[in-house]
Amino acid sequence: QLQACLPPILELRRSKVFASSAVLLRFHVFVPSDLIISKKMTDSKLEFKQEHVKVGVGALVFRKDEDGKLRVLLGQRKGSHGAGKYALPGGHLELGESWQDCASRELDEECNLKFEKSKWKFAFVSNDVMPEDQRHYITIFVQYFDEDAKQEVKNMEPNKCEKWEWRVYEDLKDSLKPESLFVPLKHLIDSNFTPLAPADDRAFMGV
Numbered sequence: 638q639l640q641a642c643l644p645p646i647l648e649l650r651r652s653k654v655f656a657s658s659a660v661l662l663r664f665h666v667f668v669p670s671d672l673i674i675s676k677k678m679t680d681s682k683l684e685f686k687q688e689h690v691k692v693g694v695g696a697l698v699f700r701k702d703e704d705g706k707l708r709v710l711l712g713q714r715k716g717s718h719g720a721g722k723y724a725l726p727g728g729h730l731e732l733g734e735s736w737q738d739c740a741s742r743e744l745d746e747e748c749n750l751k752f753e754k755s756k757w758k759f760a761f762v763s764n765d766v767m768p769e770d771q772r773h774y775i776t777i778f779v780q781y782f783d784e785d786a787k788q789e790v791k792n793m794e795p796n797k798c799e800k801w802e803w804r805v806y807e808d809l810k811d812s813l814k815p816e817s818l819f820v821p822l823k824h825l826i827d828s829n830f831t832p833l834a835p836a837d838d839r840a841f842m843g844v
Contacts, residue, residue: 713799718770724819749791763824776821
């Protein structure tokens with residue numbers, strides 16, 4: 638039900654969909670005030686390379702380091718829109734695909750990481766209008782806490798990513814300049830999103 642509410646434009650007034658849920662869920666939505674799709678924007682002469690808003694899935698993969706600090710996996714984009722900017726693993730949600738399936742597939746394709754689909758948690762949604770790139774996405778963020786931390790990250794698509802690295806999550810706002818961030822990741826950081834605890838057993842809202 639939640640997934641059906643997202644494309645093409647997230648309508649917060651549909652929040653009544655969640656009222657009947659017996660499970661108390663934290664639902665993060667970040668829609669920058671200057672990027673809300675309004676009559677003013679639709680009347681402007683913005684040009685896009687898309688006929689419709691597209692849906693992307695961002696994979697938030699967390700690990701704890703030896704000092705107990707929470708680190709998140711980030712890559713530096715290459716050869717596409719947002720080249721040179723830091724972003725999460727992820728990609729387009731394909732027809733008939735669940736959010737968990739998409740995140741698992743993209744991680745395997747991009748980083749050679751294989752995770753249990755049942756352990757993904759819904760984390761965040763952002764409305765990402767990119768006038769410079771003539772693109773507009775709704776990005777669904779899902780989270781995985783890699784408690785084992787045994788798998789080695791490999792750059793499986795060097796034509797699309799310069800490198801992958803584990804960055805301290807709480808330091809991202811100070812350690813990375815805003816202009817170095819891919820738009821969805823910038824919106825996530827600007828929202829002050831707090832990662833879900835590993836023991837959080839709330840139900841997954843995606844399908």
